Amino acid sequence: MPSNTTDLRDTPSERSSPDRLDSWKEIAAYLRCSERTVRRWEQEGLPVHRHPHKKKAGIYAYRAEIDIWWRNGHEHLKRFEESTEVTLKRSAKELPVWLAAWRRPLPTAAIGIVFLVVAVAGLTAWRFRDRILRRVPSAHIESIAVLPLENLSHDPEQEYFADGMTDALITDLAKIHALRVISRNSIMQYKGNRKPMPQIARELNVDAVVEGTVMRSGNQVRITAQLIEAPRDRHLWADTYERDLRDVLTLQDEVAKDIATEVRITLTPQEQSNLSHARQIDPSANEAYLRGLYELHGMTAEPTEALKSQSLEKAIAYFKQSLSYDPNNALAYSGLADAYYDLSTDYKAPLEVMPKAKAAAAKAIELDDALAEAHASLGYVAFSFDWDWERTEREFRRALELNPSLPRAHAGYGEFLLFVRRQTEEGLQEFHRAYALDPLLPLSHGDLAWFLFLSKRYNEAIEATHRVPHDDHILALSYAELGQPEQALAAADRAIKSTQNPVLLSQIAAAYALAGRKDKARGLINEVEAQAQKRYLCGFNVACLYSALGEKEQAFAWLDRAFLARSD
Numbered sequence: 001m002p003s004n005t006t007d008l009r010d011t012p013s014e015r016s017s018p019d020r021l022d023s024w025k026e027i028a029a030y031l032r033c034s035e036r037t038v039r040r041w042e043q044e045g046l047p048v049h050r051h052p053h054k055k056k057a058g059i060y061a062y063r064a065e066i067d068i069w070w071r072n073g074h075e076h077l078k079r080f081e082e083s084t085e086v087t088l089k090r091s092a093k094e095l096p097v098w099l100a101a102w103r104r105p106l107p108t109a110a111i112g113i114v115f116l117v118v119a120v121a122g123l124t125a126w127r128f129r130d131r132i133l134r135r136v137p138s139a140h141i142e143s144i145a146v147l148p149l150e151n152l153s154h155d156p157e158q159e160y161f162a163d164g165m166t167d168a169l170i171t172d173l174a175k176i177h178a179l180r181v182i183s184r185n186s187i188m189q190y191k192g193n194r195k196p197m198p199q200i201a202r203e204l205n206v207d208a209v210v211e212g213t214v215m216r217s218g219n220q221v222r223i224t225a226q227l228i229e230a231p232r233d234r235h236l237w238a239d240t241y242e243r244d245l246r247d248v249l250t251l252q253d254e255v256a257k258d259i260a261t262e263v264r265i266t267l268t269p270q271e272q273s274n275l276s277h278a279r280q281i282d283p284s285a286n287e288a289y290l291r292g293l294y295e296l297h298g299m300t301a302e303p304t305e306a307l308k309s310q311s312l313e314k315a316i317a318y319f320k321q322s323l324s325y326d327p328n329n330a331l332a333y334s335g336l337a338d339a340y341y342d343l344s345t346d347y348k349a350p351l352e353v354m355p356k357a358k359a360a361a362a363k364a365i366e367l368d369d370a371l372a373e374a375h376a377s378l379g380y381v382a383f384s385f386d387w388d389w390e391r392t393e394r395e396f397r398r399a400l401e402l403n404p405s406l407p408r409a410h411a412g413y414g415e416f417l418l419f420v421r422r423q424t425e426e427g428l429q430e431f432h433r434a435y436a437l438d439p440l441l442p443l444s445h446g447d448l449a450w451f452l453f454l455s456k457r458y459n460e461a462i463e464a465t466h467r468v469p470h471d472d473h474i475l476a477l478s479y480a481e482l483g484q485p486e487q488a489l490a491a492a493d494r495a496i497k498s499t500q501n502p503v504l505l506s507q508i509a510a511a512y513a514l515a516g517r518k519d520k521a522r523g524l525i526n527e528v529e530a531q532a533q534k535r536y537l538c539g540f541n542v543a544c545l546y547s548a549l550g551e552k553e554q555a556f557a558w559l560d561r562a563f564l565a566r567s568d
Helices: 024-029 035-042 063-100 107-135 155-174 183-189 196-205 243-261 268-274 283-301 305-323 330-343 348-365 373-386 389-402 407-419 424-437 450-455 458-467 472-481 485-494 504-516 518-532 539-548 552-566
Strands: 059-062 143-146 208-218 220-229 236-244
Touching: 024 035, 024 059, 024 063, 059 063, 059 208, 063 220, 063 236, 063 305, 063 485, 107 407, 143 155, 143 183, 143 458, 155 183, 155 208, 155 243, 155 283, 183 196, 183 283, 196 208, 196 305, 196 373, 243 283, 268 348, 283 305, 305 330, 330 373, 330 485, 373 389, 389 407, 407 424, 407 450, 424 450, 424 539, 450 458, 450 472, 458 472, 472 504, 485 504, 504 518, 504 539, 539 552
Parallel strands: 143 208
Antiparallel strands: 208 220, 220 236
């Protein structure tokens, strides 16, 4: 159950934390009130923690948790109590004078009226006080973002744990169909960057924001979460949760259900079931899984291709380690599938890693059929490697049924509709849904400009490139197809300065060829084919380059290679 007290032991790292207040006196000084007041406020939810292992009942508190409690409306409580105290003191002085004005004893009925008035006034005051302390009525909320939970230990080595708890809360909330939940890729842009809530609401286009803290100590974990109506920066709700690490999945589900209650969403029976059947997990398995997730998601921020590849390999190692502790950990299998898939084409040949991605995703679904991420992974494998269209559609639709806020599933289904079903409008609509869920880092789910270009909607592709950096190669190709060589060449010249990726170099070379600079295109061919001697290279892009040069035999030769290599 949620609680404002905890029995977390004070480890050395906690004792040295500048965020910690270690006595009633320090807490009172921080809140600028008396010790008697803060002791009373503990009964109203002030987050004070105790040391049950000590002979004397020592207490401590964290500034960050007190700030959350305070911002949740208790500044009004302080003003109310101060004004009430002044009023009572004034009344204590004035009441005898008022009574002395009567020249004769009050009748019994009059005395009763006086006491009735006093009682009603007191009751009214306490009802007003209770109204202050009650949760603020929730606004109409249909979209939400979970900001990165603050690592309260201030230990950089624990960042993976805080990020993992953030990711888990996003995943659980995303299972609720009535909510649009922003992807973790976009919310991580706010880590350590506290912008005003109304600004965050505008940038992410959300009604509400969840923020909070996470503290891990030994085998215990504590999460404090608060719900904010972001456009008005109005605090709606806050609570603290504590669990043993074995029950951390239950903790995550409980927070998600409480948030759903606060935003007045009635969960369907299936959603209730999805958020009520978390099993216990081995703490070592969970730690390895969270470290793997940290490497997998952190890959996008790495500055070089070599570092990106290393992050994926580390993620795979951690997921395998997690499975060595707990062979039935469906989440680790799902993460393993994603890491293998991300290695394909850019870093390794599809034939080397895609069968592993497929096996891992299938095992994850076998262990937990309600895991949307695993269904999406299997959909991508069926689409880009097996070329199994029936399985592709089934898996993507199942993923979206389980998690309608999964951008990756929307993007994959969009590709399928575009290039297999030839349903251009429906496919682009899925991409727009993915972008709405991940507005700050949409490239992680596919480049809309690229798909517009492949759909021969060149003007729309040009417009889309202006919203996403590093899309000059698409800009060059689009201008070339529109017969605007000057703009195409200018964009190609910019693009060539920013990449050595052979896939992008092939596309830039094709743009040069289409814009009339076949000499430049041929100059890039040698560089592209030299890289192909050292690493896997998607043959489709090279085939397109030779086609732009009018060299059909070479184009068909590379298409044959692409087919045999199961190029995606």
